[in-house]
Amino acid sequence: MQNLLHNLNDEQLAAVTLPAQSALILAGAGSGKTRVLTTRIAWLIQTGQVSPSGILAVTFTNKAAKEMMTRLSAMMPINTRGMWIGTFHGLCNRLLRTHYRDAALPQTFQILDSQDQLSAIKRLLKANNVDDEKFPPKEVMYFINGAKDQGLRADKIEPYNADERKKVELYQMYDDQCQREGVVDFAELLLRTYELLSRNQPLRQHYQQRFQHILVDEFQDTNDLQYKWLKLLAGHGEGGGGALFAVGDDDQSIYAFRGANVGNMIAFEREFHVKNLIKLEQNYRSHGHILDAANVLIANNSKRLGKNLRTDAGHGEQVRVYEATSDLGEAQWIIEETKNLIADGASRSEIAVLYRSNAQSRVIEHALFSAGIPYHVYGGLRYFQRAEVKHLISYLQLMDNPHNDSAFMRVVNFPTRGIGARTIENLQGASSQYGVSLYAAVPYMTGKGGTSLAGFVKLIESARFESQQMALPELVRLVLEASGLLTHYQTEKEGADRIENLEQMVSAATQFVAEEGYGHGAPAHLGPQSQAQAGAAIVNQDGVEILDADAPLATVMSPLSAFLSHASLEAGDNQATAGQQAVQMMTVHSAKGLEFNNVFITGLEEGLFPHESSSREEGGVEEERRLMYVAITRARQRLYLCFAQTRMLHGQTRYNMKSRFFDELPEDALKWLSAKSQPHWFANKKTAWDEAPMLGSDNAIAQKMQQKSSGWRIGESVEHAKFGEGVIVNIEGSGANARAQINFGSAGMKVLDLSIAKLERLAR
DNA sequence: ATACTGAAGCTTTTT
DNA sequence: GCTTCAGTAT
Numbered sequence: 061m062q063n064l065l066h067n068l069n070d071e072q073l074a075a076v077t078l079p080a081q082s083a084l085i086l087a088g089a090g091s092g093k094t095r096v097l098t099t100r101i102a103w104l105i106q107t108g109q110v111s112p113s114g115i116l117a118v119t120f121t122n123k124a125a126k127e128m129m130t131r132l133s134a135m136m137p138i139n140t141r142g143m144w145i146g147t148f149h150g151l152c153n154r155l156l157r158t159h160y161r162d163a164a165l166p167q168t169f170q171i172l173d174s175q176d177q178l179s180a181i182k183r184l185l186k187a188n189n190v191d192d193e194k195f196p197p198k199e200v201m202y203f204i205n206g207a208k209d210q211g212l213r214a215d216k217i218e219p220y221n222a223d224e225r226k227k228v229e230l231y232q233m234y235d236d237q238c239q240r241e242g243v244v245d246f247a248e249l250l251l252r253t254y255e256l257l258s259r260n261q262p263l264r265q266h267y268q269q270r271f272q273h274i275l276v277d278e279f280q281d282t283n284d285l286q287y288k289w290l291k292l293l294a295g296h297g298e299g300g301g302g303a304l305f306a307v308g309d310d311d312q313s314i315y316a317f318r319g320a321n322v323g324n325m326i327a328f329e330r331e332f333h334v335k336n337l338i339k340l341e342q343n344y345r346s347h348g349h350i351l352d353a354a355n356v357l358i359a360n361n362s363k364r365l366g367k368n369l370r371t372d373a374g375h376g377e378q379v380r381v382y383e384a385t386s387d388l389g390e391a392q393w394i395i396e397e398t399k400n401l402i403a404d405g406a407s408r409s410e411i412a413v414l415y416r417s418n419a420q421s422r423v424i425e426h427a428l429f430s431a432g433i434p435y436h437v438y439g440g441l442r443y444f445q446r447a448e449v450k451h452l453i454s455y456l457q458l459m460d461n462p463h464n465d466s467a468f469m470r471v472v473n474f475p476t477r478g479i480g481a482r483t484i485e486n487l488q489g490a491s492s493q494y495g496v497s498l499y500a501a502v503p504y505m506t507g508k509g510g511t512s513l514a515g516f517v518k519l520i521e522s523a524r525f526e527s528q529q530m531a532l533p534e535l536v537r538l539v540l541e542a543s544g545l546l547t548h549y550q551t552e553k554e555g556a557d558r559i560e561n562l563e564q565m566v567s568a569a570t571q572f573v574a575e576e577g578y579g580h581g582a583p584a585h586l587g588p589q590s591q592a593q594a595g596a597a598i599v600n601q602d603g604v605e606i607l608d609a610d611a612p613l614a615t616v617m618s619p620l621s622a623f624l625s626h627a628s629l630e631a632g633d634n635q636a637t638a639g640q641q642a643v644q645m646m647t648v649h650s651a652k653g654l655e656f657n658n659v660f661i662t663g664l665e666e667g668l669f670p671h672e673s674s675s676r677e678e679g680g681v682e683e684e685r686r687l688m689y690v691a692i693t694r695a696r697q698r699l700y701l702c703f704a705q706t707r708m709l710h711g712q713t714r715y716n717m718k719s720r721f722f723d724e725l726p727e728d729a730l731k732w733l734s735a736k737s738q739p740h741w742f743a744n745k746k747t748a749w750d751e752a753p754m755l756g757s758d759n760a761i762a763q764k765m766q767q768k769s770s771g772w773r774i775g776e777s778v779e780h781a782k783f784g785e786g787v788i789v790n791i792e793g794s795g796a797n798a799r800a801q802i803n804f805g806s807a808g809m810k811v812l813d814l815s816i817a818k819l820e821r822l823a824r
Numbered sequence: 825a826t827a828c829t830g831a832a833g834c835t836t837t838t839t
Numbered sequence: 840g841c842t843t844c845a846g847t848a849t
Contacts, residue, residue, distance in 0.1 A: 120838065120839080121838060121839080122838090122839085147838085147839065148839075149838085149839045150839085171839090173839080174837095174838090174839085245839095246838080246839045247839090249839080250839095281838095314836075315836085315837075315838090317835080317836065317837085318836085318837065318838080416835070416836075417834090417835050417836070418834095418835080418836085419834075419835085419840090419841090422840090422841085439837085476825070476826095478825095480825080628839085629839060630839085631838085631839080647835085647836065647837090648836080649835090649836050649837065650836090650837080668835095671835055671836080672835095673835065674835085683836095687836080708840070709834095709840090710833090710834065710840070710841090711840040711841080712840085
């Protein structure tokens with residue numbers, strides 16, 4: 061126990077050893093948050109305050125859950141079994157599998173990922189002749205998910221106009237469709253569990269009593285439903301239950317756009333009468349100048365719980381700032397500095413290039429590629445999202461639950477087996493006429509289409525029959541071949557990678573079976589035997605039998621069902637070339653939680669970062685500032701900020717002002733690298749890089765002429781007495797008639813007569 | 825059934 | 840400017 065608490069600072073120690081009451085830990089970036097969380101769990105168990113089964117630890121990502129598990133098992137070799145550590149969705153899946161009857165779900169219910177959900181909605185709209193111009197599928201999906209994230213069913217929504225009434229109706233129809241097909245979307249996992257526990261008192265009480273300590277990571281990212289879910293499990297308002305230990309950082313709340321509500325932190329403090337608010341402000345990551353920059357910047361936000369990071373490390377180097385003439389110039393500068401860093405002995409994987417939006421990566425990628433510097437771009441398609449893998453999964457899904465129409469549609473004619481659009485249309489007609497799934501509607505079909513459909517059904521049925529006694533990996537192999545997927549890609553020119561991905565599914569299945577504790581060679585279809593065998597059967601005082609979802613997943617669902625949930629809930633890595641010594645490129649969002657010795661934050665321009673769409677939303681700019689705060693605090697030793705005067709975006713050249721965030725950073729922490737009189741495109745010193753975007757266009761040359769005659773240049777920074785700082789976006793006319801279109805940022809876009817307007821040339 | 829072609833979209837993302 | 844997708848032409 062002594063070693064456990066050893067090396068914790070006073071704040072951390074206080075947090076770890078809090079009494080069993082609700083607590084809010086404000087954990088700054090790099091303050092040892094995960095350490096506190098895991099040590100808290102270990103301390104609770106080792107001091108005998110709780111047994112492992114009394115612990116519920118909730119995270120947002122599988123990665124975070126895994127990390128917690130790993131650290132815990134390093135702390136206490138034996139005791140991790142019985143603890144519930146997982147994501148909101150993973151835990152809900154487990155609960156719903158165990159109590160599927162009470163939750164009114166089929167035992168083999170399947171999970172739709174966002175892709176599947178969207179296509180399910182498209183199908184719904186089409187089947188009901190809904191005008192998808194007026195009700196775009198994405199918007200409908202957004203509406204449904206938004207409602208679910210707030211815990212609202214369709215019948216609880218009061219529509220305020222006709223369009224909304226239609227959306228509510230579609231929401232209800234969508235839920236009915238899902239229920240018919242035996243599928244649930246991500247939000248549904250949460251909502252269904254919440255409703256199950258609300259409605260079923262014995263069940264609720266059982267889990268409330270069981271989980272004496274509920275710990276939540278990244279609490280600032282919880283949405284309304286997740287907070288309600290936590291309150292329910294913690295027995296809030298029911299006189300007791302578990303102690304909720306919430307760890308989060310309001311300054312790092314960057315997911316409002318997907319429903320996260322920072323207000324949950326304040327609500328939690330109030331509703332749980334939190335006496336123990338502990339701030340972890342000691343930072344173990346960044347040098348002083350970097351931390352100063354972060355602190356001063358975030359102080360510009362009004363809605364904060366309040367926190368100031370400090371470090372024992374020295375000031376370190378100043379933050380280096382570079383103004384490039386173009387996005388290409390910016391990329392070129394990043395290459396130069398990266399080379400310098402590598403020459404200084406920096407590891408490539410300790411260099412991160414961050415950007416606000418994915419579109420920015422391409423220019424930088426190109427430059428890194430040309431310079432021969434290995435790089436790795438985060439984001440993009442995950443393993444289980446790849447088309448060929450999804451196809452294979454669809455076959456497996458149909459074998460486990462043939463009523464999954466999304467899966468049916470995906471593979472009924474892939475590889476092609478002569479089932480055309482007309483046949484499908486007829487089938488859909490039969491399906492809605494008889495109110496059954498597409499699969500179940502096949503027997504109603506006659507003629508040639510009916511025959512080929514029957515052939516498809518036979519394929520699924522016989523694969524299921526043949527695989528009855530097979531272990532999961534063999535089953536996957538069987539389907540791979542029986543489906544014709546393998547042959548299909550073998551004949552395709554570019555199919556080699558896809559075949560490799562498909563083959564990997566067999567190993568993924570092997571690995572899964574081993575890790576999840578399924579007996580070696582256990583038949584993939586073997587369901588949870590009897591309820592009595594699964595976990596301990598508990599009878600409460602009302603005589604209701606409760607099955608605790610304690611047992612390993614193996615006893616609650618078949619290997620195949622489990623594997624399919626795994627594929628939906630854990631999309632897998634997106635990095636094909638992991639482990640390579642490469643420069644790390646990613647959006648600021650995906651950098652959250654990571655740290656690097658050297659960090660570039662790129663594209664620091666008004667409109668890009670802060671993003672233009674943020675100014676339209678309430679609190680949008682504050683969220684962008686938190687995003688910038690996250691970006692800055694990723695850096696340990698060196699931080700580079702850069703921006704470009706001109707940038708190609710959506711096929712158009714844009715002239716942006718430098719980001720307002722520069723004005724919010726402490727001057728003495730910054731070192732401006734670009735000279736005050738930065739050469740523009742016309743200056744003698746110019747590179748091919750900088751020149752490139754202006755060449756090859758008569759229009760560009762004509763503009764140059766005009767610019768010359770007026771004495772002003774596009775892209776130039778100016779200051780106006782009334783409108784403040786701005787950037788010249790365009791110049792029309794010449795001489796006395798010259799007029800300039802100027803972007804004054806928050807003051808808006810103005811067209812000014814250059815012979816009249818008093819403009820100051822602004823040197824940066 | 826496949827291949828091309830035009831139009832739309834385009835901030836951030838995990839489950 | 841580039842990608843994705845739906846719809847049409849062959």
